[in-house]
Amino acid sequence: MAAANRPLSPHLQVYRPQITSIISILHRITGVALAGGTLLFTYWLTSAAYGAEAFERSQALLGSWFGLLVLCGFTFSLYFHFANGIRHLFWDVGQGFEMETVRRTGWMVAIFSVVATIVTWIFFCPWLGGA
Secondary structure (H helix, E strand, O other): OOOOHHOOOOOOOOOOOOOHHHHHHHHHHHHHHHHHHHHHHHHHHHHHHHOHHHHHHHHHHHHHHHHHHHHHHHHHHHHHHHHHHHHHHHHHHHOOOOOHHHHHHHHHHHHHHOOOOHHHHHHHHHHHOOO
């Protein structure tokens, strides 16, 4: 009887997304993406061991528009997870828990990840004029 009168916790649709919640969710998503990307990298390496024909198939897959999109997402995930991991290391030693610092470092992680991904793809991808 008493349990029926307790207020319910608001649903996610009630809350306005904040940088802290978005960064937290993205950290989990990029961790899963890195695991998938590692499997893709393993596929690419083992295809080279299976011969020229298998390697050409993997190169064709990764060189397609979809493959490039996946590789771009993997690059972003790598940078994001790395930068947010450093942020978490500071938290592990008790630094940076003030709300303004949490917001500022969250934006720093997001901006760094986007910029680093763009710079990587521009400077290191031959089809974009890079090395």
